[in-house]
Every structure is written in C-alpha cells, then in structure tokens.
Amino acid sequence: MDRFLFLTFDGLSRGAVYAAFALALVLIWRAARIVNFAQGAMAVATAYVAYSVADATGSYWIGFLVAVVAGLLLGAGVERVVMRFVDHSSPLNGVVVALGLVLIIQGVLGMIYGNEFRPAAAPFSRDAFEIGGVALLSRYDLFVFGAVGAVVVLLTLLFTRTPTGLRMRAAAFAPDVSRLLGVPVGGMLTLGWALAAAVGSLAGMLVIPTELGLHPTAMDIVFISAFTAAVLGGLDSPIGAVLGGLIVGLLLSYISGYLGATVAPMAVLALLVVVLLSRPDGLFARSKARTA
Amino acid sequence: MSALLEVEGLTAGYGAAPVLHDVSLTVQPGEIVAVLGANGAGKSTLLRALSGLLPIQKGRISLEDRDLTKIKVEHLVRHGIAHVPEGRGVVTELTVEENLRLGGLWRKPQPSLEPIYELFPRLAERRTNEGHQLSGGERQMLAIGRALAAQPRLLLLDEPSLGLAPKVTAQIMALLRDLRDRTGLAVLLVEQNVRSALSVADQGIVLSLGRIVTRHDAATLVDDAELRHAYLGF
Numbered sequence: 229m230d231r232f233l234f235l236t237f238d239g240l241s242r243g244a245v246y247a248a249f250a251l252a253l254v255l256i257w258r259a260a261r262i263v264n265f266a267q268g269a270m271a272v273a274t275a276y277v278a279y280s281v282a283d284a285t286g287s288y289w290i291g292f293l294v295a296v297v298a299g300l301l302l303g304a305g306v307e308r309v310v311m312r313f314v315d316h317s318s319p320l321n322g323v324v325v326a327l328g329l330v331l332i333i334q335g336v337l338g339m340i341y342g343n344e345f346r347p348a349a350a351p352f353s354r355d356a357f358e359i360g361g362v363a364l365l366s367r368y369d370l371f372v373f374g375a376v377g378a379v380v381v382l383l384t385l386l387f388t389r390t391p392t393g394l395r396m397r398a399a400a401f402a403p404d405v406s407r408l409l410g411v412p413v414g415g416m417l418t419l420g421w422a423l424a425a426a427v428g429s430l431a432g433m434l435v436i437p438t439e440l441g442l443h444p445t446a447m448d449i450v451f452i453s454a455f456t457a458a459v460l461g462g463l464d465s466p467i468g469a470v471l472g473g474l475i476v477g478l479l480l481s482y483i484s485g486y487l488g489a490t491v492a493p494m495a496v497l498a499l500l501v502v503v504l505l506s507r508p509d510g511l512f513a514r515s516k517a518r519t520a
Numbered sequence: 521m522s523a524l525l526e527v528e529g530l531t532a533g534y535g536a537a538p539v540l541h542d543v544s545l546t547v548q549p550g551e552i553v554a555v556l557g558a559n560g561a562g563k564s565t566l567l568r569a570l571s572g573l574l575p576i577q578k579g580r581i582s583l584e585d586r587d588l589t590k591i592k593v594e595h596l597v598r599h600g601i602a603h604v605p606e607g608r609g610v611v612t613e614l615t616v617e618e619n620l621r622l623g624g625l626w627r628k629p630q631p632s633l634e635p636i637y638e639l640f641p642r643l644a645e646r647r648t649n650e651g652h653q654l655s656g657g658e659r660q661m662l663a664i665g666r667a668l669a670a671q672p673r674l675l676l677l678d679e680p681s682l683g684l685a686p687k688v689t690a691q692i693m694a695l696l697r698d699l700r701d702r703t704g705l706a707v708l709l710v711e712q713n714v715r716s717a718l719s720v721a722d723q724g725i726v727l728s729l730g731r732i733v734t735r736h737d738a739a740t741l742v743d744d745a746e747l748r749h750a751y752l753g754f
Contacts (some may be wrong), residue, residue, distance in 0.1 A: 391625050398611050398622050405609035408571060409670065410597035410626035 230362050235485040236478065241369040243477020244376040245435045249454035250461065250469035251383065252428035257463050259400045259420030262311065262322040263455070266329035268447030270306065270425055271432030273333050274298040276341055276442060278433060279348055288351045295429045303425025307418045337444040345446075350437035372434050379427055380470060386423075387466075396420060449493055453480065456500040462510025471512070522584065524549045524706050525570075525674055530579035532569035533730075538577055539565040540730045547674065550704040552696060554721035554738065556714050556752065562730040563710040564606050567676045570708075571596050571603040583674070597626055602667035606678040606710075610659045610666075612651035616643055619651060619662055623669030636665045639695070657688040664692070668699075674706045681713040689713065693720045714752050718742050726751045 249267070256264045264270075274295045282291025306329065314325050352367035359365065387393035398406040399416035407413050435450050436442060457476040461468020479499065484492040503510075523546040533539035539562045547553050555563050568574045570581060572593040581588045583599055596603065602623075611619055617633070620643070624631040637644035640661045646654065654662060660680055667675055677696075681689040697720045699705045711717035718724055721738040734751050741747055 391621075391630070394614075394618055394622060395625065398614060398618075401613045402609065402611045404573065404593075405605065405611060406622070407593040408573075408596065408603045408605065408609070409622050409666070410594055411622070412594050 231485065233362060234356075234364060235481045237364045237369065238485075239478035239481025240474060241365075241372050241477070242435075242438075242481060243457075243474035244372050245431050245438075245473075246450070246454045246457045246476050247470040247473025248376045248379055248427055248431040248434070249450060250457035250473045251379070251466060252424040252431065253455060253458040254461070254463060254466055254469040255383075255420055255424035255427065257458070259396065259417055259424075260307075260311065260322075261316070261319070262326065263463075264424070265323060265326040265451075266306070266333065267425070267428045267454075268432075268451035269330040269333040269337075269444075270302050271299070271428040272436075272442070272444060272447050273337060274302060274425075274429040275348070275432045275436050275446075276337060278429075279346075279442060282349075288349065292351070292433055295433045296426050299426035299429030300422045302429075304418050304422040306425070307421035311421070312414075312417075334444040341442070341444070343444060345440050346442040348437045348441045354438070368438070375430065375434060379430060380466075383423075383427070383466065392419070449496070452493075452500065453477075453496050456496055456503065459500065459508075460503050460511055462512050465510065465512050468510055468512040472510070523547065524551075524584060525708070526580075526582045526585075527570070528580045530566075530569060530576065530581065532574050532576045532579070533565065534574065538730065540569060543579070543727075543730075543732055545725055545732070545735070547706050547708055549673070549706055550700055551723065552700055552707040552709060552721045553723045553725060554717040555708065555710045555725050555727060556717060557727035559712070561727040563727055564678055565730070566727070567603060567605075567678050567708070567710055570676060571601065597670050597672070600671075600673035601676065602670045602672035602674070603676040604663045604667045604678060604680070606682065610651040610654070610662050615648050615650050616654070616662055617647045619666050620669050623666035624671070627671065631669060631671060633669065636669055639668070640665050656683050657685065660684060660688070660692060664695070672705070674708065676708050676710075678710045679712060680709070681711060681716055686716075689716050693717075696720050 252267055253264060256262055277298050278291040278295035281294045282288050310325060310329065311322065314321050316322060350368050352371050354366045354368045356363035356366045387397060395411045396416045396419065399411050399413040403413045432447055436446055439446060453476050454473065457472035458469050460475060461472035476499065480492050480495060483495045525547040527543060527545050530543040531538045531541055543566060545553070555566060557563055565574065569576055572591050576589060583601065586599065588599060591599070611622070614622070620633050620636055621630070642658060643661055643665055646658060651659065651662070664680070680692050693716050696707055700707065709717055709721060718738045718741055723735065724738045724741040725735045726733050734747065736747065741752065
C-alpha cells in the first residue's frame with residue numbers, strides 16, 4: 229500500500245510536468261494547427277542557456293527566469309523566421325520543418341556543449357519527507373506542483389479574462405473574421421508560439437533535474453509522453469492536456485514501479501498507439517462544432 | 521456634402537484575372553446603397569476588395585478623402601468601416617458576449633454592450649450561448665450587432681438575408697433603416713433579395729459580370745418596369 233501511494237505521488241509529480249509540456253503543444257495546435265515536434269529540442273536549448281547563466285551568476289533562479297524569457301524569444305523567433313513561411317496546405321509540411329528544427333537544434337547544442345550528460349542541479353531537495361510515517365513527497369515535488377499549477381491558472385486567466393486572450397482565441401478560430409474586427413492575427417500567432425515555448429521551457433527546467441541531466445536529446449522521451457498526453461486530451465483542449473498529462477504520469481509510474489523502469493518508454497509508445505487507434509479525437513473530444 | 525466613401529475605377533480579383541472592372545461609386549453619410557446583381561456578378565468581391573481582403577489591381581478607395589486603397593485589413597475598423605462577411609462570420613466557438621466584445625475591442629475604453637443588447641434583446645437572452653448554438657437569424661443579428669459594437673460610420677453588409685425567413689429579413693431591413701435615421705450610419709448593402717434591399721435603400725447599383733451596368737434611385741428602380749425587367753429580372 230505504501231508503495232502504491234509512493235508511486236501515485238511520483239506519478240502525479242511527473243504527470244504535472246507532462247501536463248505543462250502537453251499544454252505547450254496544445255497552445256500551438258490551437259493557434260496554428262501544427263504539432264510542434266521541435267518543442268522538446270527548443271526546451272532543451274533554453275535549459276542549456278539557463279544552466280550556463282545559473283553557473284555564471286551562482287543563482288538557479290536567475291537561470292530559471294532566463295529559461296522562461298529565452299523560451300518566449302525562441303518561440304516568437306521560430307514562428308516569425310521559420311513557421312510563418314511554411315506552406316500549410318498540407319499538414320505534413322509543418323511536421324517536416326519542425327523535425328528539421330529538432331536536428332538543427334540538437335546538432336548545434338552538441339557542437340557547443342558536447343554530446344554527454346551534464347549534471348543539472350535541482351533548486352530544492354529531492355528527498356521525500358515523511359507524511360504519517362510514509363515518505364511520499366519531496367520539496368522539489370511541491371515546487372513542481374506549484375509551478376505547473378501557477379502556469380495553468382495564469383493561462384486560464386489570460387485566455388478567459390483578458391482582451392488579449394479573447395483576441396488570441398478569435399484569431400485561432402476565425403482568422404479572416406478576426407482581421408475584419410481589427411485583431412492583428414499575425415501578432416496573435418507569434419504570441420501563441422512565444423507563450424507555448426515559454427511553458428515548454430518551464431516544463432523542461434522542471435523535468436531535466438529529475439532525469440539524467442542536460443543532454444541535447446534530454447527531452448525526447450518527455451516529448452513522447454507529453455504528446456501522448458496531449459493526444460489523450462484531444463489536442464484541442466487545455467483541460468484535456470492537463471488531465472492527459474496526469475493520467476500518463478500515473479500510468480508510467482505504476483508501470484515502471486511494478487514492471488520495471490525499462491518497460492516505461494515502450495509503454496508510452498504503446499499507449500500512444502492505443503489512443504490513436506481507439507480514440508483519435510481524445511478522451512474529452514467535444515462534438516465537432518465547426519463545420520465551415 | 522462630401523462623400524463618405526468614394527471608389528474610383530476599382531479593378532480587383534483573384535490572381536491575374538480581375539473579377540471587378542472599373543467600378544466607381546460613392547456612399548454619402550447616412551445613405552443606404554444597395555449593390556444588386558446575379559450570382560457571380562462580383563458583389564461580394566466588391567466588398568472584399570473594399571475591406572482589403574482581396575488585392576486591388578487598379579483604382580482608388582477613399583473614406584472622407586483619406587486614401588484607404590492599400591489599407592491592411594486589421595486597420596479597417598479603426599477608420600470606421602465594419603464589414604459583415606457573407607455567411608455571417610460569427611466565431612462559433614465563442615459565446616455571444618465574447619463575439620460582441622470582440623467587435624469593440626479595438627476601442628479604448630471598450631464600449632458598453634448594453635446598446636447592442638437593447639437593439640437585439642434576443643442576444644441578451646443568449647449572452648452565454650456559444651455561436652454554434654444560435655439559429656441563422658440569431659447569428660445574423662450577432663454579426664450585425666458585433667459590427668455595430670465597433671461604432672462604425674460605414675457598414676459593409678454581405679447578403680444579410682441569406683438563409684433567413686422573410687420575416688427575419690424584414691426585421692433586419694427595418695433595423696438598418698432605423699439605424700440610418702437615428703445615427704447617420706451609412707450602409708453598402710449587397711443583396712440577392714432585390715425587393716427587400718430596395719425597400720430600405722436610397723440608391724441601387726446593378727453589377728453584371730463585374731461591371732456597373734446601371735445605377736438609380738431605389739424608388740426609380742422599383743417603379744420603372746423597363747429598368748426592372750432589363751436589370752433585375754422581375
């Protein structure tokens with residue numbers, strides 16, 4: 229029973245990171261109808277920058293802030309310089325360009341930082357403290373829950389309570405009509421990419437210290453888990469992404485706890501295949517409202 | 521009185537082949553001008569060219585002597601032009617209230633939506649419904665209400681009667697007349713439904729194959745049997 233509880237909390241903590249990363253994928257999907265396969269590589273690039281800054285300044289938190297700001301800039305840059313010029317008549321084009329970006333980013337990171345794992349320090353202890361005699365949660369887990377929770381709340385407020393959020397939603401759903409109403413659609417698209425990449429960077433900063441450390445491919449498995457989470461949630465739904473992230477986190481935690489850690493990566497892929505075959509619109513798909 | 525909208529020698533279309541040829545027209549403040557003609561005559565193309573959704577090959581568009589020929593679509597509303605596109609363009613994923621707010625979003629401070637709800641009490645009842653839950657008539661009200669939330673001087677209205685019951689169409693036409701009389705709103709009204717368009721219009725312009733073939737007072741177009749037969753087919 230203790231083991232089950234431990235795995236549950238561990239799963240929720242991982243799942244929170246997947247949720248944030250899936251949220252980043254959903255943000256771009258909603259804004260641009262592209263699955264940003266470069267999200268993981270982009271997050272790793274900003275994490276390298278963040279740890280360089282943290283090493284130079286001696287402050288993890290300055291590095292953390294730099295990661296988020298670098299994410300904003302990188303996201304905006306990728307949209308303005310690359311994605312804007314991709315012909316979107318076939319969805320495959322955006323995918324191929326994103327995969328090309330992955331290769332470029334991972335190659336450049338390898339040239340600059342080397343292709344070996346570098347230690348990435350966590351800002352809080354990862355040793356679990358005891359609650360009622362059972363070691364369940366570490367300070368770092370609490371930090372992860374707090375950070376992801378804050379992201380979810382801030383994004384919800386942005387999209388539902390602010391004029392900019394309304395503009396972003398309208399621009400995504402009906403670009404031509406939005407232009408006629410004075411919405412700068414191109415700017416909203418750039419903002420969507422910037423926000424998504426910043427959320428992705430934050431998720432990267434949260435997950436990298438819990439894995440093997442910094443490496444150009446450090447986010448590859450995380451990306452697959454988060455992508456599965458996003459698909460599980462229907463790709464279109466922020467709430468779906470969060471729930472999907474938690475579900476995937478829990479499943480992986482139970483599988484690696486009871487069946488062995490080596491099974492987990494295969495289990496993610498198996499889950500992705502099952503979801504795509506059985507519920508391609510996700511668990512929380514709403515009826516297709518839009519026909520035109 | 522100087523014209524509100526002045527269009528001179530407009531040639532525009534999709535790609536290399538123009539749909540509109542040398543179209544010139546004026547709309548005075550507080551005037552309703554109906555653009556009539558068969559399917560494919562270029563009526564919607566005219567509105568799309570005016571609002572910058574289509575590239576213009578030749579000609580000049582000005583609003584109160586300000587040149588708007590090369591205006592970006594998203595700046596149109598700042599000059600006081602609101603365009604209600606064909607098929608209504610309600611953002612179906614957003615609620616009625618959100619659609620309306622979107623209309624006035626560019627204004628600072630943002631205008632109250634109460635006058636719009638007074639104009640369309642039905643929209644006030646459906647405030648929290650999403651666009652896809654509305655009937656055709658409600659969507660048309662919402663699209664017009666949203667355009668009015670931008671407080672325009674000129675309304676470009678594309679086929680408001682499309683798919684609507686005659687009674688609803690009549691209500692919308694009456695509303696246009698009322699707005700014109702009360703607020704001095706000018707309307708460029710594209711319609712297939714000639715009778716209802718001419719029931720509110722001051723002027724009628726007939727397009728055929730992208731050219732203006734005749735223009736008259738609305739009353740003349742309705743009364744003159746020869747004109748009606750020749751250009752409007754009834």
